[in-house]
């Protein structure tokens with residue numbers, strides 16, 4: 338995070354021409370640097386200019402600007418946008434923020450007519466508009482990445498629909514599941530994140546411009562027109578709320594926190610599975626790094642870093658909530674502090690998603706190791722209990738019988754499926770040859786054959802439903818972006 342340069346205590350001074358009129362002395366140089374936001378809000382330049390072009394277009398439509406004035410302003414703004422894009426601009430801290438930097442440039446470029454652009458608006462409604470435009474743009478990028486990650490998970494799940502691994506509770510082997518089923522569990526988490534993001538977008542997508550400083554403006558503005566030009570759903574309802582509301586930023590960061598939590602959980606599993614203790618997956622070399630001292634190491638840095646980055650996103654959520662908690666209506670300078678946490682959240686989420694969406698299709702399942710771990714873990718014990726229940730034994734008694742069988746297996750160092758029929762019959766005489774159908778790992782997973790169950794056929798059916806859902810999402814996205 339940037340902080341002003343406080344090393345120079347000599348109070349050199351600057352005057353701000355945008356609001357210097359009522360001041361009898363120039364701003365202290367430290368204060369100018371302390372209060373400026375240009376170092377970080379310059380990243381809003383495209384949105385700021387887009388908003389200004391819409392505002393000027395509207396001012397012309399309602400008769401506040403002549404055609405010539407409007408054209409001069411818009412041409413000037415477009416030229417400035419190109420200049421900035423080419424890196425051809427020197428940002429001025431004395432001009433505080435992106436709004437005044439652009440405006441000063443405009444006046445420099447087109448002369449006094451540039452001074453008319455700020456008619457009927459304030460930086461308060463301007464910044465609220467800029468951030469909403471920015472967050473909306475980034476939501477669309479993040480949404481596409483979420484789709485890509487889900488597709489990767491779904492296709493890998495299809496590939497691994499028959500792969501058997503231990504399912505865990507308490508990190509102890511519990512019951513066999515298919516790896517495809519596990520991957521689809523991850524996919525469900527990300528699907529909920531994507532839903533939350535779409536919901537957040539609805540509340541981002543309203544236009545605050547027109548609220549002016551806080552009370553609205555005396556000019557005959559047309560907020561519906563501006564909303565349409567900027568592709569917002571509608572203008573906001575209340576001018577005081579418009580300039581002070583940052584709920585959307587908090588909601589976005591809450592979405593990011595949940596997504597971060599999910600990615601962190603997946604990361605944790607990948608880190609475990611990539612270890613030689615589990616040895617369930619091989620992560621591609623290009624997503625790992627080595628150790629400078631231990632030549633044998635291949636470290637799962639990418640999932641580790643994603644897990645670690647979750648912390649800063651949670652931190653930003655707490656920052657934003659705290660930032661807003663005691664603010665009286667309407668705009669307060671506190672709000673300037675919304676940007677760095679929000680921007681860092683966006684950058685972090687995009688980085689983590691890109692890493693995951695790139696990495697997931699390249700995860701290689703070590704099927705034999707997974708199978709072997711499921712076999713070692715007595716993970717079909719519940720199946721034996723269910724088998725006994727089918728033969729008329731009460732579940733509690735069945736539990737007891739199986740417990741004894743497992744203890745015997747442990748002593749013999751053999752899995753339940755490796756015990757002979759006569760050995761199993763020591764514990765219950767209802768056990769017959771057909772018990773081996775349920776004691777096999779394949780039989781165990783295949784038997785959980787209902788919607789939401791781990792059977793390979795159910796995994797394939799779930800994959801098909803997920804593919805359909807993703808297809809619908811993508812065609813909705815296409816119509817949205819081409820509209």
Ligand code: ARG
Pocket residue numbers: 374378434460461464668670672673674
């Ligand atoms: N840089 C300011 C912010 O980020 C813009 C709005 C400033 N408004 C004001 N009245 N000082 O919030």
